[in-house]
Amino acid sequence: MTLAAAETAFRSVTQPRELVTVYVALKRFSIDDPQAVVFGALNGPDPARVLLIGEPGTGKSSAVHSALDGLSKMTGFACAPVFLTVGDVEVLKSGGAFLGHILQTLSAQADDYAGDLDAHDLERAAASTTTLADARVSQGGRVTAPAVSYTATLHELSKAHQIVTSQAKSTKALGSLVSELTERGYRPVFIIDDTEKFAARQDGTIDETAAADLFRHGVDALCAIDAAFDVVVAVQPRYLVEARVIDDYAQRHGFARVHVPHLPRGVEPRPLAEILQQRLYVKGIKTPLEELVDRDALVALETICGERAYDLRQVLNLASSAAVLARQASSPSVAAAHVFGAQDATPER
Amino acid sequence: MLILGEGGSGKSTTLNWLRHELQRRGGRVARVDAAAVGRDVLELLDGVRSELVVAFNDDLVARDRLTMPETIPPDASRGVRLVAEVRRLRVPENAYVLLDGMIDRETAFELFGRLRDELWALNLVWVVAARPQDAGPLRRPPADAFFAVVIDLSTLSDREVRAMSERVLRGVDRQTIDPHALPTVDTPRTVRGMLRWLEARLEHGQTDAPPPAFVRQERAARLGRPASMLVAELEARGEPVTAQDVELQRSLGWTRAHLQRWLARLEEEGLVRSFPDRQVGQGRPRKLFELVEGPGA
Numbered sequence: 057m058t059l060a061a062a063e064t065a066f067r068s069v070t071q072p073r074e075l076v077t078v079y080v081a082l083k084r085f086s087i088d089d090p091q092a093v094v095f096g097a098l099n100g101p102d103p104a105r106v107l108l109i110g111e112p113g114t115g116k117s118s119a120v121h122s123a124l125d126g127l128s129k130m131t132g133f134a135c136a137p138v139f140l141t142v143g144d145v146e147v148l149k150s151g152g153a154f155l156g157h158i159l160q161t162l163s164a165q166a167d168d169y170a171g172d173l174d175a176h177d178l179e180r181a182a183a184s185t186t187t188l189a190d191a192r193v194s195q196g197g198r199v200t201a202p203a204v205s206y207t208a209t210l211h212e213l214s215k216a217h218q219i220v221t222s223q224a225k226s227t228k229a230l231g232s233l234v235s236e237l238t239e240r241g242y243r244p245v246f247i248i249d250d251t252e253k254f255a256a257r258q259d260g261t262i263d264e265t266a267a268a269d270l271f272r273h274g275v276d277a278l279c280a281i282d283a284a285f286d287v288v289v290a291v292q293p294r295y296l297v298e299a300r301v302i303d304d305y306a307q308r309h310g311f312a313r314v315h316v317p318h319l320p321r322g323v324e325p326r327p328l329a330e331i332l333q334q335r336l337y338v339k340g341i342k343t344p345l346e347e348l349v350d351r352d353a354l355v356a357l358e359t360i361c362g363e364r365a366y367d368l369r370q371v372l373n374l375a376s377s378a379a380v381l382a383r384q385a386s387s388p389s390v391a392a393a394h395v396f397g398a399q400d401a402t403p404e405r
Numbered sequence: 406m407l408i409l410g411e412g413g414s415g416k417s418t419t420l421n422w423l424r425h426e427l428q429r430r431g432g433r434v435a436r437v438d439a440a441a442v443g444r445d446v447l448e449l450l451d452g453v454r455s456e457l458v459v460a461f462n463d464d465l466v467a468r469d470r471l472t473m474p475e476t477i478p479p480d481a482s483r484g485v486r487l488v489a490e491v492r493r494l495r496v497p498e499n500a501y502v503l504l505d506g507m508i509d510r511e512t513a514f515e516l517f518g519r520l521r522d523e524l525w526a527l528n529l530v531w532v533v534a535a536r537p538q539d540a541g542p543l544r545r546p547p548a549d550a551f552f553a554v555v556i557d558l559s560t561l562s563d564r565e566v567r568a569m570s571e572r573v574l575r576g577v578d579r580q581t582i583d584p585h586a587l588p589t590v591d592t593p594r595t596v597r598g599m600l601r602w603l604e605a606r607l608e609h610g611q612t613d614a615p616p617p618a619f620v621r622q623e624r625a626a627r628l629g630r631p632a633s634m635l636v637a638e639l640e641a642r643g644e645p646v647t648a649q650d651v652e653l654q655r656s657l658g659w660t661r662a663h664l665q666r667w668l669a670r671l672e673e674e675g676l677v678r679s680f681p682d683r684q685v686g687q688g689r690p691r692k693l694f695e696l697v698e699g700p701g702a
Contacts, residue, residue, distance in 0.1 A: 067553055070525035112546060117522070141523055143484030153482075160478055160485045252547045253519045258510060260545040373553040403409055403537075403557040 058343050059383040059390070065339040066332060066376040068113075068369040072121045079115075079122040080334050085320055085327050090115070093314045094123035094288065098135065098245060104286040105279070107306045109293055110316030113367035116290040117249055119316060124245070136242040138162065142254040148269035151277025152223030155230050158246070158278070162233070227281055234283040244285040246278060251291045255299075264299045267291075271305035279309040287311075318366040321358055328358050331368070332375060352392035353378065360399065374398050407543055408534040410558030412626045413594025416534035419558065420503045423532060433460040433500040440506040446515045450490040453502055460500055467497050487515075491523040499528050507535040507543070514542035517551045524551065538629060566596055573600045595623045621696065624676060631659075635667050636676065636696070645693035647682065668694045 069078055083089040090108060097104035110116045127135040140158060142148065147157035237244050248270070255267035270289075278287060289311070296302055306313070319327040332354075333345045349357075357378075361371045375390070377398035382390045410416045424434045435456030442452030454471055461467040477489045507513050513535070517524065524531070533552070535543060542548055544555075561569070625636040634657055639646065646653050648665040657664065671677040671694075678697050681690035 070522075071528075072526065112550060141484070141488045141520070143487045143519060144482060147482055147484050157482055157484060160481045161488065163478055249522065253521055256518065256545075256547050258514045258518075258542045258545070369550055377554065403555055 058341060059348060059379050059388075061339060061341050062336065062348050062390075063376050063379040063383070065335040065341060066372055066379060068372040068376075072117075075118045075121045076125040077338050078331075078335050079118050080327070080331050081122075082317065082319075082327075084325070084330065085323055087317045087320055088315070090119040090314050090316045091122040091126075093312075094119055095126045097312060097314075098123060098127055098243075098286050098288075099130070099133075103284050104245075104288070105306075105309055105311040106286075106288045106314055107302075107311040108288060108290040108314050108316065109296065110290070111292060111318075111365050111367065112252065113369035114316045114318070115368060116316055120247060120249060120288060120290065134242045135245060136237060137245045137247055139247050139249060142248070142270070145254055145263070145266045145269070148254075148266055148274055150223065151273045151280075152226050154274035155223065155226035155277050155281075159226060159230055159233070223277060227277065230278075231281045231283050234281065234285050238284050245288065246285060247288045247290075248275075249288075249290045251289065251295055255295065262295065262298050267295050267299040268301040271299075271302045275309065276305055319361065319368070321362065326354065326358070328361060328371070329354055331372075335372075347389060348379075349375070349390045350392065353390045353395050356392040356395040360395070374402075377401065406530075406532045406554045406556065407540065407552040408532065408556050408558060409537050409540055410534070411536055411592050411623070413592040413623055414558040415593050416558060417505055418593075420505050420532065420534055423501075424503055427501055433457075433496075433498070434503060435460045435500065436503040436505070438505050439512070440508055444509045444512055446487060446512050446520075447490055449512060449516065450487075450494065453504075454490075454494055456502075457494060457496060457500060461496060464497070470495070470497075487520060488523055491520055491527070494527055494529060496528050499530060501530045501532065504531065504533045507533050508539045510539065510542050513539070514548060517543055517548035519547075521547050521551050536627075538627070561593065561596060569593060569596050570600055573597055574604060592623065595620055621676060624674065625671070628670065628674060631663075631667050632671060632674075632676075635664075635671060639677065639694075639696050645680075645682075645695040647691045647693055649691060 069075060079091065081089050081091060083092060090110070094106055094108065097106050108116050108119065124135060124137050127133050138158075138161075140161065142157075147153050234244050251267060251270060255263045255270070257263050275287065275289065289306075291302065329345055329349075332349065336343065336345060336348070357371055357375055360374060361368065364370050374395065378390045378394040381394040381397050381401075385394070387394065408416050408419060420436060424436050427434050435453055437449075437452050437456050439449060439452075442449055458468055458471045461471065471493065473493075475489060475493065477486060481489070517533070531551075533543070537557075543552065621636060621640075622633065625632040638653060638657060642653075646668075648661055648668055650664075654661055654664055659667075668677060668679075672679055676697060677694045679692045679694050682693045683690060
C-alpha cells in the first residue's frame with residue numbers, strides 16, 4: 057500500500073499549489089536558492105525585474121510560485137500576480153499588440169487571475185484572521201483578504217479600461233490600470249513563464265524571432281510604462297544563446313539574472329532524497345524514504361538526473377514508474393533494477 | 406499519459422477499458438474522439454467541454470460553470486481566446502479526459518505545447534492516444550513534459566501473440582498453427598485477423614490463398630496516409646502500374662514525383678516490387694510496380 061501511495065507522491069506535480077507544498081528550499085544544500093532571490097526582489101522597495109534562467113524541469117515555476125506564496129503569507133503585503141500566457145506569437149509583433157494582449161487578458165480573465173490566490177488566501181485567512189493584516193470580517197461573518205478585494209478591483213478596472221491596439225493608447229491604459237491598483241495597495245507582478253511554449257517550434261528548434269520579439273516588443277513596451285510593478289520572465293539558457301537580443305533588452309531594463317542551479321551531488325543531506333521525502337510527507341506517508349527507496353536506486357536516480365540535464369520533472373516521473381515496477385514485482389522497496397527497468401520501458405523519442 | 410500505438414494496436418480499446426474502469430470507480434470521464442471534433446484547438450477544447458458537461462451531469466454547479474457563455478471581448482486575440490477556452494474547462498473535482506486519435510500535429514503542438522501550463526493548472530488528468538508517426542510534437546519540448554508516462558502499445562511480445570492465439574484459435578487449430586511462424590503482424594488487430602484467416606484456410610483446405618489484404622493495409626497505414634491511399638489504389642487496379650501513369654496520378658491527386666517517391670517507399674518496405682517494362686519499344690524500359698503477394702506482405 058505504501059509503495060502504491062509513493063507512486064503518486066513521487067509523480068511530478070503541475071498545479072501551483074502543489075508546486076508550493078512540495079518545494080524544498082535549495083539553501084539547505086548550501087547553494088543559491090532562486091526562490092529566496094525572487095522573493096527578495098519582489099519584497100524589495102523598488103520594482104523588480106527578474107530574468108529567471110533554468111533548464112526545463114529544474115524548478116523555475118516552483119521557485120516563482122514558492123516566492124509568491126511566501127509573499128502572500130506576509131502580513132499586509134498584497135501581492136497581485138498576473139501570469140501571462142502568450143498563446144499566439146502574433147501578439148509579439150509589436151509593443152502595442154503585446155500590451156493590448158495584456159489588457160484583453162486581464163479583461164477576459166480578471167476573475168481567473170486571482171482565482172487561485174483567492175482560494176489559497178481565503179483558506180489561510182479563514183484559519184487565522186491575523187494572517188493577513190488587511191484581513192477583515194465581512195458583515196456575513198466571512199473572512200475576506202486583500203486578494204479577494206483585488207479580484208473585484210482588477211475586474212472593475214480592467215472592464216473600465218477600453219481595449220486598444222495602438223501602443224501609445226495601450227501604454228496609457230495599462231499604466232492607468234497598474235497605477236490604480238498600486239494606489240489601492242496592491243503590488244502587481246507580471247510573470248511570463250512560458251518563453252519555451254511559444255518560442256519552440258514543432259521540430260524542437262527555437263523560433264529566435266518569437267523569443268527575441270518577447271523582449272524587443274513585449275518586455276520593452278511593458279517596462280516603458282511609468283508605474284510601479286514587478287516583472288519576472290523565465291527562460292531557458294539556450295534562448296539566451298540563440299536569441300542574444302534577450303540579454304541586451306534585459307540589461308537595458310535592469311533585469312537581475314537569477315540562475316536555477318543544478319542539484320549538487322555528493323552532499324549531505326542528499327537533495328534528491330530530501331525532495332522525495334518531502335513528497336512522501338506532503339501525501340501523509342510517514343514511512344522513511346530509505347525503507348521505500350534503496351540507496352542503490354537513489355544513486356541510479358541521481359545519475360540519471362545528471363544525464364538528463366538535471367530535469368527533475370523527468371526524474372520524479374521515473375521514480376514513480378520505478379515504484380510501480382517494484383510493487384508489481386512484490387518488492388518491499390524500489391531497487392536500482394526497477395529504476396533502470398522504468399527507464400527502459402519509456403519508448404524512444 | 407501518452408499512449409502510443411499503430412492502427413489496430415489497441416489504443417481505442419485501452420481507452421474504452423479505462424473509461425469503463427474509471428467510471429466503475431466513480432470517476433468522471435470525458436472521452437473525446439479528436440479526429441471527429443475538428444482539427445482546430447478551439448474546436449477540440451469545445452469538444453472536451455461538451456463531454457465534461459455530460460460527465461458532470463449530476464453536478465449542477467459544475468455543469469452551469471462549464472456551459473456558462475464566454476465573456477471574452479469580441480475582438481480578443483486568438484491567444485486570449487485559447488487561454489479563456491482552456492480555463493472554461495475548470496471543474497470542481499478531478500476528472501479524466503481520454504483523447505483518442507490525436508492526429509493533427511499543429512493541434513497537438515498548440516494544445517499540449519503552447520498551452521501546456523494552462524492545462525496543467527486544471528483538475529484534469531489527460532490520457533492521449535496517438536500513432537507514433539503523429540506523436541512527434543508530443544514527444545518534443547515543450548509538450549513532452551506534459552506527459553508523465555508514455556506507454557507503447559505497438560509491439561506484441563511472443564508471449565502476448567501466443568496468449569492471443571490461445572484465445573482466438575480452437576483446440577485443433579492451436580496444434581496446427583505455430584504462432585511463432587506468423588509473419589510480422591504485431592498488433593492485436595492484425596494478429597487476430599491473421600489467426601482467423603489461417604483458421605479459415607485450414608477449415609477449407611486452402612493452401613494457396615492470397616495473403617489477407619488487411620495485413621498489407623495495416624503495414625501501409627503505419628507508413629502514413631499516402632501509403633494507405635496508394636496501396637488501396639493498387640489493390641483496386643490489380644495490375645502493375647508505373648509512376649508515369651497519369652490516371653493513377655489524377656485519382657490520387659498527386660504529382661508524378663510524389664507518386665514516384667511513395668512507390669519507392671513501398672518498395673523499400675517490401676510492400677511492392679518493381680520490374681522493367683519489357684513491352685516498351687526503344688529506350689530505357691519503364692519501371693513497373695506491383696503489390697507483393699505472400700504471407701509477409
